[in-house]
Amino acid sequence: MPKKMHIKLNVNGKDEEFLAEPRELLIYTLRERLNITGPHIGCETSHCGACTVTIDGKSVKACTIFAAQADGKEVTTIEGIGGPDDLHPLQNAFKEHHGLQCGYCTPGMITRATKLLEENPNPTEEEIRFGMAGNICRCTGYQNIVKSIQAAATEMNAAKEAAE
Amino acid sequence: MKDEVTREERVDNLKGMGCSRKRVEDARFTQGKGNYVDDVKLDGMIFGDFVRSPYAHARIKSIDTAAALEVPGVLAVLTAADLEPLGLHWMPTLAGDKQMVLADGKVLFQGQEVAFVVAEDRYAAADGIEAVEVEYEELPVLVDPFEALKSDVVLREDLVAEDGSIPDGAHGPRKHANHIFTWEAGDKDPTEEVIANADIVAEEEMYYHRTHPCPLETCGCVASMDKVNGKLTLWGTFQAPHAIRTIVSLISGLEEHNIRVISPDIGGGFGNKVGAYPGYVCSVVASIVTGKPVKWIEDRMDNLMTTAFARDYWMKGKISATKEGKITGLHCHVTADHGGFDACADPTKFPAGFMNICTGSYDIPTAYLEVDGVYTNKAPGGVSYRCSFRVTEAVYFIERMIEVLAIKLDMDAAELRRINFIKKEQFPYTAALGWEYDSGDYHTAWDKALKAVDYEGLRAEQAQRVEDFKAGKTRKLMGIGLSFFTEIVGAGPVKNCDILGLGMFDSCEIRIHPTGSAIARLGTISQGQGHATTFAQILASEIGLPADSITIEEGDTDTAPYGLGTYGSRSTPVAGAATAMAGRKIRAKAQMIAAYLLEVHDNDVEFDVDRFVVKGAPEKFKTMKEIAFAAYNQAIPGIEPGLEAVSYYDPPNMTYPFGAYVCVMDIDVDTGVPEIRRFYALDDCGTRINPMIIEGQVHGGLTEALAVALGQEIAYDDMGNCKTGTLMDFFLPTAWEVPNYETDYTVTPSPHHPIGAKGVGESPHVGGVPCFSNAVQDAFRPFGNTHTNMPHDHWRIWKAANELGLHG
Ligand code: FES
Numbered sequence: 001m002p003k004k005m006h007i008k009l010n011v012n013g014k015d016e017e018f019l020a021e022p023r024e025l026l027i028y029t030l031r032e033r034l035n036i037t038g039p040h041i042g043c044e045t046s047h048c049g050a051c052t053v054t055i056d057g058k059s060v061k062a063c064t065i066f067a068a069q070a071d072g073k074e075v076t077t078i079e080g081i082g083g084p085d086d087l088h089p090l091q092n093a094f095k096e097h098h099g100l101q102c103g104y105c106t107p108g109m110i111t112r113a114t115k116l117l118e119e120n121p122n123p124t125e126e127e128i129r130f131g132m133a134g135n136i137c138r139c140t141g142y143q144n145i146v147k148s149i150q151a152a153a154t155e156m157n158a159a160k161e162a163a164e
Numbered sequence: 165m166k167d168e169v170t171r172e173e174r175v176d177n178l179k180g181m182g183c184s185r186k187r188v189e190d191a192r193f194t195q196g197k198g199n200y201v202d203d204v205k206l207d208g209m210i211f212g213d214f215v216r217s218p219y220a221h222a223r224i225k226s227i228d229t230a231a232a233l234e235v236p237g238v239l240a241v242l243t244a245a246d247l248e249p250l251g252l253h254w255m256p257t258l259a260g261d262k263q264m265v266l267a268d269g270k271v272l273f274q275g276q277e278v279a280f281v282v283a284e285d286r287y288a289a290a291d292g293i294e295a296v297e298v299e300y301e302e303l304p305v306l307v308d309p310f311e312a313l314k315s316d317v318v319l320r321e322d323l324v325a326e327d328g329s330i331p332d333g334a335h336g337p338r339k340h341a342n343h344i345f346t347w348e349a350g351d352k353d354p355t356e357e358v359i360a361n362a363d364i365v366a367e368e369e370m371y372y373h374r375t376h377p378c379p380l381e382t383c384g385c386v387a388s389m390d391k392v393n394g395k396l397t398l399w400g401t402f403q404a405p406h407a408i409r410t411i412v413s414l415i416s417g418l419e420e421h422n423i424r425v426i427s428p429d430i431g432g433g434f435g436n437k438v439g440a441y442p443g444y445v446c447s448v449v450a451s452i453v454t455g456k457p458v459k460w461i462e463d464r465m466d467n468l469m470t471t472a473f474a475r476d477y478w479m480k481g482k483i484s485a486t487k488e489g490k491i492t493g494l495h496c497h498v499t500a501d502h503g504g505f506d507a508c509a510d511p512t513k514f515p516a517g518f519m520n521i522c523t524g525s526y527d528i529p530t531a532y533l534e535v536d537g538v539y540t541n542k543a544p545g546g547v548s549y550r551c552s553f554r555v556t557e558a559v560y561f562i563e564r565m566i567e568v569l570a571i572k573l574d575m576d577a578a579e580l581r582r583i584n585f586i587k588k589e590q591f592p593y594t595a596a597l598g599w600e601y602d603s604g605d606y607h608t609a610w611d612k613a614l615k616a617v618d619y620e621g622l623r624a625e626q627a628q629r630v631e632d633f634k635a636g637k638t639r640k641l642m643g644i645g646l647s648f649f650t651e652i653v654g655a656g657p658v659k660n661c662d663i664l665g666l667g668m669f670d671s672c673e674i675r676i677h678p679t680g681s682a683i684a685r686l687g688t689i690s691q692g693q694g695h696a697t698t699f700a701q702i703l704a705s706e707i708g709l710p711a712d713s714i715t716i717e718e719g720d721t722d723t724a725p726y727g728l729g730t731y732g733s734r735s736t737p738v739a740g741a742a743t744a745m746a747g748r749k750i751r752a753k754a755q756m757i758a759a760y761l762l763e764v765h766d767n768d769v770e771f772d773v774d775r776f777v778v779k780g781a782p783e784k785f786k787t788m789k790e791i792a793f794a795a796y797n798q799a800i801p802g803i804e805p806g807l808e809a810v811s812y813y814d815p816p817n818m819t820y821p822f823g824a825y826v827c828v829m830d831i832d833v834d835t836g837v838p839e840i841r842r843f844y845a846l847d848d849c850g851t852r853i854n855p856m857i858i859e860g861q862v863h864g865g866l867t868e869a870l871a872v873a874l875g876q877e878i879a880y881d882d883m884g885n886c887k888t889g890t891l892m893d894f895f896l897p898t899a900w901e902v903p904n905y906e907t908d909y910t911v912t913p914s915p916h917h918p919i920g921a922k923g924v925g926e927s928p929h930v931g932g933v934p935c936f937s938n939a940v941q942d943a944f945r946p947f948g949n950t951h952t953n954m955p956h957d958h959w960r961i962w963k964a965a966n967e968l969g970l971h972g
């Protein structure tokens with residue numbers, strides 16, 4: 001059996017340290033080892049985006065990266081984006097605009113959308129559709145997901161303006 | 165006492181039927197706090213996974229598990245030999261056949277379950293699977309059902325008598341060793357006679373390809389046998405948890421009260437999660453053997469290759485008409501490829517589901533349908549992928565036949581539909597193949613749809629485009645896809661609908677708490693449809709308590725009343741009706757309490773939004789909240805304390821939602837790429853409970869229709885290798901490929917449903933597939949196309965263009 005590796009990560013602001021086989025996937029680390037079950041598994045071949053997390057500021061599919069590759073990095077999952085007392089505008093917008101049905105894709109969708117809006121705070125519909133194409137939803141047909149992201153963008157821009 | 169709040173405000177406060185109430189489910193899902201089966205974690209839980217067959221048809225010569233048991237972390241390996249003493253190496257299917265749980269001497273499809281490896285974690289299970297040695301002897305493979313019906317190769321030796329004769333199957337006589345059943349509806353001879361003597365006859369053969377529901381979450385379960393108390397708890401992705409409990413009891417011998425089945429949050433179902441799969445049985449056995457909770461979760465490849473395919477119907481049609489276009493007869497023959505075991509999820513008496521709704525929305529006086537089920541070396545399944553049982557196939561068939569007939573008549577397909585629709589005054593309408601359509605107003609819906617899209621204008625534009633194309637000014641053709649569909653949902657009346665002998669009623673149980681809030685439990689289970697939101701709305705309107713004060717719970721067989729689950733758009737038609745009826749029982753008791761409190765006779769009070777008022781004296785009233793409290797704190801002569809009700813609802817008939825769809829598409833002849841310019845969907849699902857959720861269902865159903873029509877398929881090569889086992893090959897549309905949809909509606913309430921609702925989740929899929937397909941075919945109609953088979957992926961569209969000589 002290959003030697004276990006010593007891995008340190010920061011997940012949602014919390015330092016984690018553990019020994020893992022080199023083949024351990026990050027999604028497994030999150031879900032099984034750290035009990036962070038927001039990111040889901042839909043394919044394990046990097047097609048569906050249900051496992052999307054943010055690593056050092058970039059959207060990454062956690063099923064396609066080893067825990068060892070995330071060594072020393074900062075990982076954010078849906079649990080780190082917002083909770084009952086500090087809901088992210090995207091979380092609210094998905095509810096307001098019916099951007100989810102079964103909810104299985106939702107953590108990955110919202111996590112990806114946070115990055116999309118960071119990179120492009122004023123996306124057109126086309127840019128949203130292109131920027132979200134790595135995340136599959138089987139339920140909604142995307143129309144209301146697009147709407148939710150547009151609504152969140154508007155809200156976030158207004159808040160930013162008000163703050164300035 | 166003066167009432168400060170207006171009646172309108174009181175209605176709004178309830179958030180009852182008809183309003184776009186936001187979903188109560190969303191808080192947990194948007195914060196990553198859903199609880200799906202793979203999120204279930206129990207102390208000491210271990211993991212099971214399958215050794216699967218690489219061959220589509222082979223004899224198993226030996227299985228050696230010794231090396232696997234040496235792998236660190238591996239705890240046990242189960243084979244058929246281990247299950248046989250328990251009688252669990254085979255299990256009954258929903259279709260009256262039986263299926264191997266683990267390969268018993270042979271395998272019948274690629275990916276079939278051969279051994280179950282149980283290990284401390286998923287990695288160890290994967291290592292164990294690698295170490296199991298199976299020796300196979302390959303057998304000739306049958307992937308073509310027509311060949312299977314001629315072949316000497318016997319797939320199911322267990323279904324052939326020792327003298328070589330073919331015993332009857334669950335659905336009557338079988339014609340060949342690889343034949344499963346023949347199922348008929350309608351009148352054969354009269355139909356053939358009408359067609360033989362008709363002015364016009366159009367014929368077509370079409371293949372509705374095999375595909376898969378592919379919800380984003382795969383199937384899985386956690387089985388936990390508590391040996392101390394003798395209780396088995398089974399969490400799983402079950403669309404029908406109560407039926408699963410009964411099945412587990414029947415096949416395991418455990419008494420039903422000792423089994424608790426829980427469907428937690430489900431990440432989409434679309435029919436995939438109706439069946440009972442070997443993974444469930446093996447997990448239960450493994451938990452009994454090891455004394456530990458066992459989790460089994462499919463990976464995507466397992467899911468696509470082994471559980472629950474859909475469709476795979478080879479359909480041959482003849483339709484006859486007068487010269488004016490009045491349809492006189494319809495003949496349909498289907499060769500149905502069911503794979504290695506007949507595991508179709510259909511009501512017992514309907515081995516081809518409701519395929520006999522294939523006369524569609526049209527007044528066709530004579531019709532005949534014959535379906536032959538066939539075994540092949542493909543995965544078993546045959547579920548209704550986002551449709552009521554085989555309705556998608558039926559509607560695709562008739563909507564293509566109408567187009568083909570229109571070509572033969574040289575007539576506009578919209579007009580042909582119009583002159584053949586069942587008229588409003590003909591409802592309730594008994595179709596030639598037996599169903600009694602409860603209600604409809606097709607002409608109104610059709611006219612509204614055609615007007616909304618400016619149908620005449622579109623046809624003119626299309627004609628101009630053809631001119632331009634011929635003149636070399638463009639390489640893009642324009643297609644106008646039409647479809648008008650009638651669904652048949654809400655299975656169903658117990659007199660003719662059952663699954664494994666269980667009548668297809670459904671149920672609701674309501675408990676009102678003293679302070680005027682409530683919990684209601686149902687026999688169904690949401691997989692994204694938003695039951696917790698909409699069923700509370702039905703109740704709010706029925707019992708006058710705010711939807712926000714009503715908790716809806718489903719999916720735990722220890723607490724919920726028995727029901728047959730959620731599929732076939734049956735939740736609203738059946739459980740929704742049960743909810744309304746249980747609510748009415750609450751209201752009846754509340755009326756007596758109110759009358760007592762107001763010191764009048766029972767008949768002197770009437771229900772008004774959220775209260776009972778004294779007739780003619782609206783200032784004298786008791787609110788439902790007050791009544792609820794009284795039910796618990798006062799001794800009322802002749803009335804038991806408490807306020808609870810339960811209703812088991814056996815629907816008198818199915819419901820028949822319908823709709824009119826139009827798709828406008830541009831097709832690049834040189835690349836085969838279709839671009840959807842516009843999609844208009846008018847749905848009539850009767851009374852509308854939550855318009856926001858209805859629209860969401862329509863968007864989702866249309867997107868799955870787009871997928872199926874334009875590229876999604878489960879394909880096999882000649883060796884029975886599944887070529888589409890990953891999301892690389894199996895088409896799931898992304899936001900980039902999907903258009904915005906325009907939704908519209910008419911409302912024709914179901915006359916026999918307590919609130920007039922009909923169900924909507926599947927309509928857009930049923931109506932959408934032919935609409936997308938018709939758009940592609942219509943683009944090529946001016947160049948001589950009558951029919952090409954789906955899926956219309958870029959390659960096939962290019963090929964169609966090529967065959968019509970459009971590439972110069
Ligand atoms: S599970 Fe990672 S992309 Fe599908």
Ligand code: FES
Pocket residue numbers: 099100101102103104105106136137138139140380431432692
């Ligand atoms: S909401 Fe079900 S997959 Fe997106």
